[in-house]
Amino acid sequence: MPSFDAIIIGAGPNGLAAAHRLASKGQKVLVVEAAGTPGGGAGLSHLSYNLDPRAEKAMGLAAHGLEWLTTNLATTALCADGNHLRLEGPVGLRLSGDIAERDRRGWETLRARLLRFAAVLSPLNQFAPPRIAKGVGNPMGKLAMVALRARMLGAKDIRELGRIILTNVHDLLDDELSDPRLKGALAFDATLGGWLGPRSPNSVLPWLVRLSGQTAGKQGALGLPRGGMAALGAAMARSSEAQGVTLRCNARVARIVVDGERAIGVTLASGEEIRAARIVSCTAPKTTLLDLVGPRHLDAGLTTRARHQKSRGGAAKLDLTLKALPDFRGANLRDRLILSGSEHDVERAFNPVKYGRVPDRPGLEIVIPTSRDPRSDSKHHLSAIAQFAPHAPADREAARAQMLAACLMQLETHSPGIGALVESAELLMPYDIEDRYGLPGGQWHAGELSVEQMLFLRPLPGIAQYQGPIPGLWLASAGCHPGGGVSGSAGWNAALAMEAAE
Numbered sequence: 001m002p003s004f005d006a007i008i009i010g011a012g013p014n015g016l017a018a019a020h021r022l023a024s025k026g027q028k029v030l031v032v033e034a035a036g037t038p039g040g041g042a043g044l045s046h047l048s049y050n051l052d053p054r055a056e057k058a059m060g061l062a063a064h065g066l067e068w069l070t071t072n073l074a075t076t077a078l079c080a081d082g083n084h085l086r087l088e089g090p091v092g093l094r095l096s097g098d099i100a101e102r103d104r105r106g107w108e109t110l111r112a113r114l115l116r117f118a119a120v121l122s123p124l125n126q127f128a129p130p131r132i133a134k135g136v137g138n139p140m141g142k143l144a145m146v147a148l149r150a151r152m153l154g155a156k157d158i159r160e161l162g163r164i165i166l167t168n169v170h171d172l173l174d175d176e177l178s179d180p181r182l183k184g185a186l187a188f189d190a191t192l193g194g195w196l197g198p199r200s201p202n203s204v205l206p207w208l209v210r211l212s213g214q215t216a217g218k219q220g221a222l223g224l225p226r227g228g229m230a231a232l233g234a235a236m237a238r239s240s241e242a243q244g245v246t247l248r249c250n251a252r253v254a255r256i257v258v259d260g261e262r263a264i265g266v267t268l269a270s271g272e273e274i275r276a277a278r279i280v281s282c283t284a285p286k287t288t289l290l291d292l293v294g295p296r297h298l299d300a301g302l303t304t305r306a307r308h309q310k311s312r313g314g315a316a317k318l319d320l321t322l323k324a325l326p327d328f329r330g331a332n333l334r335d336r337l338i339l340s341g342s343e344h345d346v347e348r349a350f351n352p353v354k355y356g357r358v359p360d361r362p363g364l365e366i367v368i369p370t371s372r373d374p375r376s377d378s379k380h381h382l383s384a385i386a387q388f389a390p391h392a393p394a395d396r397e398a399a400r401a402q403m404l405a406a407c408l409m410q411l412e413t414h415s416p417g418i419g420a421l422v423e424s425a426e427l428l429m430p431y432d433i434e435d436r437y438g439l440p441g442g443q444w445h446a447g448e449l450s451v452e453q454m455l456f457l458r459p460l461p462g463i464a465q466y467q468g469p470i471p472g473l474w475l476a477s478a479g480c481h482p483g484g485g486v487s488g489s490a491g492w493n494a495a496l497a498m499e500a501a502e
């Protein structure tokens with residue numbers, strides 16, 4: 001007899017969201033997590049942009065310790081000469097700084113258009129992708145709603161959406177704007193977490209997906225929790241346990257047990273075997289299929305498709321402990337600081353990464369949480385996502401050292417003297433992120449969120465509705481629709497799909 005109704009592999013945001021939902025429906029759920037603490041990639045993250053509102057509400061995250069320092073973080077696009085540009089409100093509703101009227105009006109129009117288009121896509125985050133081959137099981141009512149929202153845009157907007165959706169960010173920005181600070185910050189934001197530069201084809205659609213998220217009901221807004229994103233992960237874990245979920249950390253799954261072509265349990269690295277009616281993998285699909293299940297249980301075509309799934313990470317994570325607050329030439333340190341240069345600099349930072357090399361001038365998304373929430377030891381924490389970084393350089397140690405030096409040089413250029421404030425520095429390259437968090441290639445979305453790996457093609461054609469290729473196995477990580485971020489959407493959608501399949 002199985003000991004549990006469901007075993008969830010991985011206590012990241014998706015695993016915890018799925019576990020909570022299943023337990024709330026009376027299921028006996030075990031979550032097994034390889035790391036010593038739950039939360040997965042939340043511990044790597046620093047801002048919230050797409051926490052699933054269904055999960056946030058049903059899990060009662062506020063009651064389990066989630067407290068927002070802000071749900072509407074402003075952005076400052078840093079300029080080395082101190083002529084910064086500030087974007088306040090969700091997705092830069094208001095621009096302040098020295099900026100030409102033409103750019104101010106251009107951004108107003110473009111911003112409104114992008115948010116309208118992203119709002120059309122946002123309901124897609126909350127259900128399983130349609131099946132293309134079969135009409136059955138499609139959430140037609142919900143798809144019709146998306147189609148209706150699209151139609152309500154009107155003919156002009158629909159034509160514009162059609163024009164831009166498969167184009168690239170560089171051209172889109174070039175059509176409307178001329179200010180290099182604004183274009184640089186937007187190009188950086190649009191490509192955050194992707195393995196593409198602003199000139200790469202199809203770079204607009206992933207940006208729209210990013211803008212389709214929300215914080216505290218505000219589309220495109222950025223949230224900063226007290227205690228950082230790890231505190232959000234911890235709140236999700238507490239909520240799941242309060243719902244009756246059993247959570248076991250330091251419990252790495254070595255293998256998914258398949259018997260008679262059905263997934264019936266897991267074997268931990270310790271050798272312990274645990275059985276359940278359903279195995280829900282909330283770690284990357286590629287790892288699940290190729291390593292935990294293994295090709296001998298899969299058909300050859302699926303194995304090949306899984307091997308070909310693209311999962312290249314281009315983001316590194318930098319954490320600095322500083323003796324005192326730095327000065328970025330007068331920028332508001334409570335903001336998110338984007339140090340990207342122009343849109344051309346963003347592209348230049350991507351170019352060498354294609355060939356496994358480190359860029360001279362990586363872009364940085366910087367957050368200094370201690371500027372809002374001081375530490376008792378009066379030290380400061382600077383958290384930065386650095387783009388782009390190679391996921392497979394020839395020499396990992398050398399690439400890490402080179403990337404750290406390049407990041408510190410960029411910081412020094414914009415905040416002279418910051419180097420002398422650094423007490424400790426940790427840089428995680430994409431391959432370190434893979435080793436520590438299990439995201440293949442260190443990829444933000446546990447598999448690139450590119451047009452050919454979206455919707456009914458995500459994670460792979462034929463298994464896009466969360467049901468795995470063998471009975472009893474479900475897939476529910478960020479590698480599934482709708483992709484990554486500390487959201488829980490894939491986990492929540494998968495739990496709904498399991499309920500519907502009963």
Ligand SMILES: Cc1cc2nc3c(=O)[nH]c(=O)nc-3n(C[C@H](O)[C@H](O)[C@H](O)COP(=O)(O)OP(=O)(O)OC[C@H]3O[C@@H](n4cnc5c(N)ncnc54)[C@H](O)[C@@H]3O)c2cc1C
Nearest residue numbers: 010012013014034040041045046047253438478484485486
């Ligand atoms: C550099 C970087 C910065 C990021 N910053 C942000 C940000 O600021 N905001 C944001 O929203 N998103 C950010 N992300 C993305 C975000 O971290 C991920 O998309 C998100 O964590 C995915 O959630 P998940 O639950 O699907 O998987 P994960 O969070 O990866 O969780 C999977 C869990 O499974 C566990 N696991 C893996 N293998 C096994 C096994 N064999 N047995 C048991 N357990 C296992 C892992 O330890 C992990 O805890 C960032 C990503 C990167 C790479």
